[in-house]
Amino acid sequence: MTGIELNKNLVIAIEASLKAGEVIMQVYDTAFDVEHKDDKSPLTEADKRANDVINSFLRETPTPIISEENKQIDYSIRKDWDTCWIVDPVDGTKEFIKRNGEFTVNIALVQNGVPQLGVIYVPATTTLYFSDTLKKQAFKSVLSAHNTSIEDVLKLASPLQTKTTSNVVEVVGSRSHMSQETLNFVDHLKSSGKEVTIVSKGSSLKFCLVAEGNADIYPRFAPTMEWDTAAGQAICSAVGVEVISEDTKQPLLYNKENLLNPWFVVAKH
Structure with a gap:
């Protein structure tokens, strides 16, 4: 799709994500070692x-x-930042280790706590999602290679469109973190007379499912960090899908003193 004009920061984020995807796949195709950080995450x-x-x-x-x-x-330094990048170089490291392809590169630009630009790149399938929330534009490009030029990314871009209403509610569940609270949420939907199906995905692809119309709602009642969600929220926000905190009933905010997110629900409002 031509005629798209990209913010220069979005161009930089796209280029960074594609290059990161290339080095990720170089490791993916080898017998790599797995370490564990202090919080036990791989x-x-x-x-x-x-x-x-x-x-x-x-x-x-x-x-x-x-x-x-x-x-x-x-935070004594971060609190003075009005704008910052929020990055997860490999979101879904557990999926990466399982070699199921459901891992992503997440890059977001946040201003005054609100995501403005978002990039999610899926290296295993060379699929790129990117958005400008101020312009209310979000796109998906299925590429043939990591070294695709920005010009070709734009030629291959198609606008994301959310799902139209149907009788079946498609709920996104985590591939690795399905909590009891999420199961309770699904049961509540069913008890209200709705037919519910579960769509499982790893990493920030769960946000993309809702943004591109392949699911209705993504409840996350388990821990996430700001870098897990900022890019996904930027992409969702651009198409009218909100990421709502269970604590405040308002959209998630970023560059907080504590980088841990509250529980949240992703859905069109």
């Missing part, structure tokens, strides 16, 4: 390499970076 060479690549692109901008794999900067 870490591979792909996380580290992708983080280095993304930082090399984003550090060309004047905007500071919050990344899962960077040393976390104290």
